[in-house]
Amino acid sequence: MTASSRHFVLAAGGTGGHLTPAFALAHELERRGHHVALVTDQRGAAIPGKPDFLTAHVLPAGRFGKNPLRWLGGLLSVLKGRSMAKRLYETFQPSAVVGFGGYPAMPALLGARSLGIPTVIHEQNAVLGRVNRFFSGRVDAIATAYPQVDRLNRKHGGKVHLVGNPVRPGVLALRDEPFPAFTEDGLFRVLVTGGSQGARVLSAVVPDALSMLPTALRSRLQVTQQCRAEDIEAVRKRYADHDIPADLATYFEDMAATLADAHLFIGRAGASTIAELTAVGRPAILMPLPIATDDHQSANVREMVEAGGARSIRQPMSSVADLDHAGFSDRANADRKRQSDVLQKLTKDISRQIQAMAQRPETLANAAHAAWNCGRPKAASDLADLVESFGGADVQDVIRVGEREKSASATAKATATPGMGR
CATH class of the missing domain: 3.40.50.2000 (Glycogen Phosphorylase B;)
Structure with missing residues (x-):
């Protein structure tokens, strides 16, 4: 000292x-x-x-x-x-x-x-x-x-x-690394995380959203996704049914390395998540947690969305209770029809946003640059x-x-x- x-x-x-x-x-x-x-x-x-x-x-x-x-x-x-x-x-x-x-x-x-x-x-x-x-x-x-x-x-x-x-040193070290090459015929790497409260709805809709992509884009997918332990086998089966390669885990020890390879992030909009995405420069589709205190996650996405580095999709409040109490694989509850309609809409919205961002390599690269410019x-x-x-x-x-x-x-x-x- x-x-x-x-x-x-x-x-x-x-x-x-x-x-x-x-x-x-x-x-x-x-x-x-x-x-x-x-x-x-x-x-x-x-x-x-x-x-x-x-x-x-x-x-x-x-x-x-x-x-x-x-x-x-x-x-x-x-x-x-x-x-x-x-x-x-x-x-x-x-x-x-x-x-x-x-x-x-x-x-x-x-x-x-x-x-x-x-x-x-x-x-x-x-x-x-x-x-x-x-x-x-x-x-x-x-x-x-x-x-x-x-x-x-x-x-x-x-x-x-x-x-x-502030973000973790391992993530910050990626800031001066180039955005991973994304070409017309190369792999399309998608990272999906949602934390303990958010992983369930993402597990419910993201696999089907990815399956709806045009064949030329879907055939190049490589997915890495965090899931709740109770959901992981059902999600694994869903990806297998869609013939989409997916690496699933309840926790990723080295998130910096996982983020380094990603072309697109799909997840919640917590403060640390936004800070890391903008520090590294990764485009994102963000679904703010609707039950977050004072709806702060919706406010967190504002700067990144306005800059062109992310798209935001709002999850209806009603779907949170349905998913938490029933689970996306249990369709026998009294509100099955309502829950199904909500999830189908979210699925289609995510699929459309992925296509809009990844249909052309330069669109995704521009979004990555916009996200990077929001970093501090x-x-x-x-x-x-x-x-x-x-x-x-x-x-x-x-x-x-x-x-x-x-x-x-x-x-x-x-x-x-x-x-x-x-």
């Missing part, structure tokens, strides 16, 4: 969406010679990918749902967590506390506020999350992943910094600059969201020179 090294605390809910950018920032701060600690819940402490050097502190954090009877218990848990956070800070003495959203970040930020420790929040989605919304008027800086963030009060604009959403590869570095500015030097060269800065960013993207072969 150097004489200028300082201590920082990162606070995040126990999901990958909150923790992935926290881990990326931890790596960057540790590389710069700082001490970093993590405040999270039990899930976050056990999640794969946590850096070995990052000590996790589990604090109680209450949840405030729709039932008012549970609010008192949630408040007591938060207050207990705040007291524990204050004791941690008295020992660790952080220069700043950085919140990444999720209820486990709440006691950490409250503890920092009560001790006068600078606070920063990072919002991964294009809609400000509930915990970040609560703290937006109280923190010293707000870091965002998108130029436009819904539910962010305009009066806080002076402390907003557009940094992007310096997100981890810019966020670290912002965080380092507290307790040390002045605010570093991160992007303030304002008209002049938006214009400069747009100009830079328009003139960007992508990797070879793009």
Whole structure:
């Protein structure tokens, strides 16, 4: 450690969406010679990918749902967590506390506020999350992943910094690699993922959507798809019936390598997914999760779709309950006809969008370039600059969201020179 090294605390809910950018920032701060600690819940402490050097502190954090009877218990848990956070800070003495959203970040930020420790929040989605919304008027800086963030009060604009959403180093390393060659007679590699909540509907519709492609395109398919364990054999049979080669798994250990070979991505629109697609430059057909909080996934696709790097297909809310309770292979439920109609429409929509993007090689390559131009590869570095500015030097060269800065960013993207072969 150097004489200028300082201590920082990162606070995040126990999901990958909150923790992935926290881990990326931890790596960057540790590389710069700082001490970093993590405040999270039990899930976050056990999640794969946590850096070995990052000590996790589990604090109680209450949840405030729709039932008012549970609010008192949630408040007591938060207050207990705040007291524990204050004791941690008295020992660790952080220069700043950085919140990444999720209820486990709440006691950490409250503890920092009560001790006068600078606070920063990072919002991964294009809609400000509930915990970040609560703290937006109280923190010293707000870091965002998108130029436009819904539910962010305009009066806080002076402390907003557009940094992007940090991605894993292995994925970021692909940014300067060329888009994989896609020719009239070469393989057409499609990657399908959807996470624990999204894989079921994609398993239900994507195999049939691919089977509806023109023969010249369908015969070149090579599919890689993530499925739920309970669905994987049914999906395998469906692809076999369509005579489409498919590599299926419940989890892909090396997602960077899988993404590197893909010509087209089909999946949900979580913040980390969008960040990785734009970092690498992969065209996508995105189906936002309709039950996502504040419908934030629909907002996440906005920038990429407007740029021409993705197509968005809306899944009806009604189909979520049908699929979750019955499963796509069980057609004996009372709503079988309605479910079947919804799935048939989604299937046709996906097939049409695939054809529109992949019918000509240059169309897919152009979409890849548009996606690449939406990427913010310096997100981890810019966020670290912002965080380092507290307790040390002045605010570093991160992007303030304002008209002049938006214009400069747009100009830079328009003139960007992508990797070879793009």
